[in-house]
Amino acid sequence: MIALGLEGSANKIGVGVISHHANGKAASVLSNIRHTYVSPPGEGFLPKDVAKHHRIWVVTLVKEAMAVAGVTIADIGCICYTKGPGMGAPLQSVAVAARMLSLLWDKDLVGVNHCVGHIEMGREITGAHNPVVLYVSGGNTQVIAYAEQRYRIFGEALDIAVGNCLDRFARTLQISNDPAPGYNIEQLAKKGKVLLDLPYAVKGMDCSFAGILTTIDILAAELKANPEQRDPLSGELITTADLCFSLQETVYAMLVEITERAMAHVGSNQVLIVGGVGCNERLQEMMDLMARDRGGSVFATDERYCIDNGIMIAHAGLIAYEAGFKTPLEESTCTQRFRTDEVLVSWRD
Incomplete structure (x- = not known):
């Protein structure tokens, strides 16, 4: 199984492609591309500016991630995206991009909790039990x-x-x-x-x-x-x-x-x-x-892997997808408030 993940909850837009092996071996990170919106010194970043940045970069990064991974549209099993938590406008930009790819490529959508993405990627990379x-x-x-x-x-x-x-x-x-x-x-x-x-x-x-x-x-x-x-x-x-x-x-x-x-x-x-x-x-x-x-x-x-990235969303989303979870198009929303303990972790005992 191969998944494409889109992350954009803050000032980084990330796209990752990951492969899970049927025999239980460690997942293979095929590509992990990221671009950061950097504000001038002494300033924070406004949600509208970050959202515009994400919209400008998302198509380029998806193409680059697919090329680096060496996969085609036919290889992709599902599209995973950050549902929340995060900044509203950037999250919306990424959710719209994920829906567009889902419809264009006829792929299932998986909404991922940003924090659970961090945890599952950390567990996978480090081997922490x-x-x-x-x-x-x-x-x-x-x-x-x-x-x-x-x-x-x-x-x-x-x-x-x-x-x-x-x-x-x-x-x-x-x-x-x-x-x-x-x-x-x-x-x-x-x-x-x-x-x-x-x-x-x-x-x-x-x-x-x-x-x-x-x-x-x-x-x-x-x-x-x-x-x-x-x-x-x-x-x-x-x-x-x-x-x-x-x-x-x-x-x-x-x-x-x-x-x-x-x-x-x-x-x-x-x-x-x-x-x-x-x-x-x-x-x-x-x-x-x-x-x-x-x-x-x-x-x-x-x-x-510790800084926001698309591969953590792809990995957590694919785990959930393999456990039977997917997000219907009409429910493919995003939210600024999405607590870590709201997620049913059905893939763990």
């Missing part, structure tokens, strides 16, 4: 574990997602959004030495990031007004790199804490990190230290 999942991206922060055919949410962000917190601070600093604001914050943080005191907001299994963002924004404004500020404890000059370092250390420590609590709760010693923020090497390092102390291990993917 039944891990606690930390899903961290620009729009989502959730700690998840599988139970009784649902991906249950044990904890989540109560306000803004951790990726959104990092992206908005990059905007405050007026640093580039290319290739990603969070990536550029990570590179600056590697040069930081001074750990500043920031709010640490863990409430049970949930996190809050808005207060941390407000505090770090104030510190950035103070540093801009007076570049000669020194850390009261060490006496060292405070730099922009120190702000990035302090922000990362604080928010990632919070994520490690709630993940460890979930591991203890469900009795798992595996952690799978998925989503765009999951590429961050410091987060992976901190999580690995915690997991090793518990006699466990951490699984993570590289930027090909």
Whole structure:
């Protein structure tokens, strides 16, 4: 079975082609093509601009993905697309493209939950059996574990997602959004030495990031007004790199804490990190230290699979399709709010 997947829930439009083997061998990634809408430094991206970007690029990317994969229309078993969650206008653009291909090629449609796509691709690539999942991206922060055919949410962000917190601070600093604001914050943080005191907001299994963002924004404004500020404890000059370092250390420590609590709760010693923020090497390092102390291990993917991509939608959609699920044309809608635990995971025991 071969599936074509379309992802476009945020500023990336991705198209992937995947093949599942009948004998139970690992899936074959035939192509994984992506293009990113990059806004100017200091600015976020508007849904209407991202939607226009996706409409411009989708046909080109589908053609390229098919050519790289070496498949024809006749080879494709189903068209998978991101149903949600995400930004409304970009999701609509991709849903329309998926419906167009379904009608044009006479193929079944499969609507996929964006988060479930991340989880299933992570499980496939890493071989993690039944891990606690930390899903961290620009729009989502959730700690998840599988139970009784649902991906249950044990904890989540109560306000803004951790990726959104990092992206908005990059905007405050007026640093580039290319290739990603969070990536550029990570590179600056590697040069930081001074750990500043920031709010640490863990409430049970949930996190809050808005207060941390407000505090770090104030510190950035103070540093801009007076570049000669020194850390009261060490006496060292405070730099922009120190702000990035302090922000990362604080928010990632919070994520490690709630993940460890979930591991203890469900009795798992595996952690799978998925989503765009999951590429961050410091987060992976901190999580690995915690997991090793518990006699466990951490699984993570590289930027090909942790950043939004079409192949994760193709893979999750094809799993569901092989289990008998498909989306009728009249129900091939999209939604900004589609919780991870709403999906019946019929393909797992």
